[in-house]
Amino acid sequence: MSGEHGQVSTRPVVDVHAIEEELAEVRWKLRPDGEMDEAAQHAAAEARANVLNLIVVVEDESGMEHVHRVLDGLSTHHPSRTLILLAQEERQAVKLEASVSAQTRTDSGHRVTTEQVLLHAHGQVAAHLASLVSPLLVPDLPVMLWWPGRPDFESQLFNELADLCDRLVVDTDDRGVEPGRDFPLLLNVARRRKARVAIGDFNWARLMPWRHLMAQFFDPPSVRSRLISAHGVTVWYGGEGSNAQALLLAGWVQSRLAAIGVPIPRELRYDPGLPHGVSRFMLYTGGEDGVSRFSIARAPGGRLTTQMRIGDQEQLGRTVAVAPRSADDLLAIELTIPGHDVLYEQALEAAVG
C-alpha cells in the first residue's frame, strides 16, 4: 500500500460540467476497489478531503516542467484541487483545452488524492480564464495563486484571478522582478479596497534564518535596550539578478525599528564578486559604552555566522547550518500561512520608501 497511482484524461472541448465529471471519473478509478459491481457502487458514497485550491499561472510550455516538479513534492501534505493555467493571450489562433488528472499517494499511510486541471488557452479567451477558473474551485476553501516569474500586474487575467484568491504567492527573487517597480505593485495587491489579497514571497521565507539570528541578538534585555539607539543597517549582496533580497532584509529592520519610533537609514552594498543573494547583514547601534555592531555573514558550506561587538568588546559569535530550501518546501510553507503577513507587508513598504 505505498507509492502513487495516477490517472490522466485530456479533452479538447471545455465545458465546466464535463471537466468536473471527468475529474470525478478519474478520481473514482483511483479507488482501491475501483472494480465494483453496480450494487456496491450505489452503496458507496464518495468522500474527498481537501484543504485548498491552488492556481498556478505558467507563461509558456518551458515553465511546466518546473511547476510539475514542485507540485509533485507538495501533494502528500496538501490534498488540493490544482488548476494550472497556460495562458497565452498573444498567440493568434483561439484555443481552449482542458486536461484533468488525479493522483493518489499512500506513502504517508493515508490515501491523499490531488486533483489537477490544466487549462490551455490562446487568444482573447486567455485574458478571461478566470471565468473558467471560478466554477472549478472547490467551495469554502482558501484559494492560493502561485505565479512563478513576475506577475503580469496590469493584465486582466492577473486582476481577475486576484479577485478570486486569498493569497498570492510570488518569488521576488525571480528574474524579471524589479523591486523599484514591482514592490509597490505587490503592496497595492495586498491593500486593495475590495478583496484584499495576502502576499506570500519565497524570498521572505529564504530570509527567515537571517531574521531569526538578528532577532536573537536582542533576546537579552540588556542588549535589547540598545535598539533605541540604532542608527543604521547595511546589507551586502552580490551576483547577478535583483537586489530584492537585500532590500527586503533592510526594509524589515527599518520597519521594525520605525514601529518603536527609531527611524534609521539603510545602505545596500553591491559586490559583483559575491554570489547571488545577501552575503552580510549588519546593524549599528549607539549607547553609553560606544558603538555596537551586530553582524551576520554567509560562511562556506551553506552556514551563517554571527558576530557581535559592543563598544570595543568582541563577543563570542556562533555558526549555524542553514539547509537550503527547495521550491516545494517554500511553497508548502506559504500554503499553511493563514491571512496577511503583516511583518512582510511592512518590510515591503519600508523597502520601497
Add this chain to the structure above:
Amino acid sequence: MVIFGASGDLTARKLMPALYNLALNRYLPAGFSVIGVALTPWTEQEFKTHMSEAATKYSRTQPVDRSVWQSFAEGLHYVAMTFDDMDGYGKLAATLDRLDRERGTGGNRVFYFATLPQFFAVIVDRLGASGVARAGEGWKRIIVEKPFGHDLKSAQELNRAIHAVFTERQVYRIDHYLGKETVQNVMVFRFANGIFEPIWNRRYVDHMQITVAEDLGIERRGAYYEKAGALRDIFQNHLLQLLSIVAMEPPANFDAEVVRDEKVKVLRSIHPINVETDAVRGQYGPGWVAGEQVVGYRQEDQVAPDSKTETYVATRLFIDNWRWAETPFYLRTGKRLPNRASEIAIQFKKAPHLPFAKTAVQDTSPNLLVMRIQPHEGASLKIAAKIPGPVMRLRTVNMDFFYGSSFLIESPDAYERLVLDCMLGDPTLFAREDEVERAWTLVDGVEAGWAAQPPPALPNYAAGTWGPEAADALMERDGRRWRRP
C-alpha cells in the same frame, strides 16, 4: 393521463422522457394511456412519431429500448383542439371512455396542464362544464405547472377557479425542485440523523445561506422573463421551498398534510421583508462566463433595451419563532453568475472557547455544513484540523460527500418522481394552496416596496460575477460574507 399542451416544449423535454423511463422501470400501471391535447393538427401517428423522437432525444437512459417504447406507444392518443372548445372536450370524453373499455384504465385520470398559465383557468372550467372532471368511476387529479399565478391576487383567482371544479386533495402544483432526490435528502439528512437536529437552531446556527445560482442567461425565454424576473421565477417557489424544508419543525410523520403544515408554518413566520435593508435586485450586463463571452440582459432576444427586470435577487429573512428568532437567512438567486449551483449552507457559530494558542487558531473558521442540491449532489462539512508538523497550527479541511457521482448512478429525474407520486396519490412534494399564497404575499411585499423606490442603475453586475455590490453590502453590514459556491 391527459396532457394539455402535448405539442409543447415541456412535454417533449420532460414529460415524455419521464413517462418512458417510468415505463422502462415498470412503474406504470397496465393499460396506462396518454391523450395529448394541443392545437397542432397532428394525426395520432404523427403524435406518436414526435413523442418517439422526444424520448429518443431527451431520455436520461440511453439508448431507448424499442420494445418498451413500442408497448408504451400503443397507449398514446391525440386530440387536436383549442382549450376553450367544448366540442373538443366531447371528443376527449369519448376517447377517455373508449380507453376505459379497451385498456381497462378504470376511470382514473391525471390532467396535466403543460401549457401556458393563461390557459389553466379555461381548461379547469371546461373540464368542469363538460363533465370530464367527474365522469365515471376512479380518481381525478390535476397537475398544474409553474408559474402558479404572478402575484397573490392571480394565484387566489386561479385557486378559486380550480376549486369550483376540483377539491384541494385533487390538485398537484408542480415545483420540480421538490422532486429532486437531493431536496428529499435534505429532509432525510435532518430527520434521520439524530446528531444534527439538536444543533439545528438559533443557539448553534449563526446564519444560513441559500443559493440558486445559474450560469446560463435567459436562453430563449425573454418574453416570459421580462414579465417575471428572478423574484417570481425562482425566489417565490424554489428558494422559499428550500427555506421551508431546511427551517421547518420535525413533522410528526411524513404524511403529506403533516409535512406541508410544517412548511407553511415557516412561511407564515417569515418577517415581512423590508426592501430598504433586506432586499437587493440586480441585472447582468455583458461579460465572460466559463471562458465564453456573453451579452448583457438588455441585449438578449425579446428584452427591452431599457428593461428594469431583475435577473438577480438577494434577501435577508428572519423567521419569527422560537427555533430561529434573530437568525438571519440569506437567500439569493441570479442568472449569469460564475457557477451553476443550488446549495443550502448552514454556518455554525464559533466554538465557544478555543484551548489553543492564539496564533494557532487565528484563521480557523467555524464549522460549515453545505447541502448541495445540484450539480454534484451531496454534502460537505468544513472542520478544523491540525496541520501536520510539530507546531500546533490549525487549518480548515473540507470533507465532501457525493451522494453518487453522476456518471455512475442515474438518479431519476424530478418529473418521474412527481408524476409517479401524483398517480399514487401522494401530494407531499407538491405545493399546497396556502403555501403558494403565502409565498406570493411575501413576493408582493417586495414588489410593492421596489415599486415605491427608484430602481438602481441597471445593469449593475457583469455576467460572470457574483451579483451587484449592494448584495455584498447586505452581508458586510452584518459582518458576514457570501460563500463562493
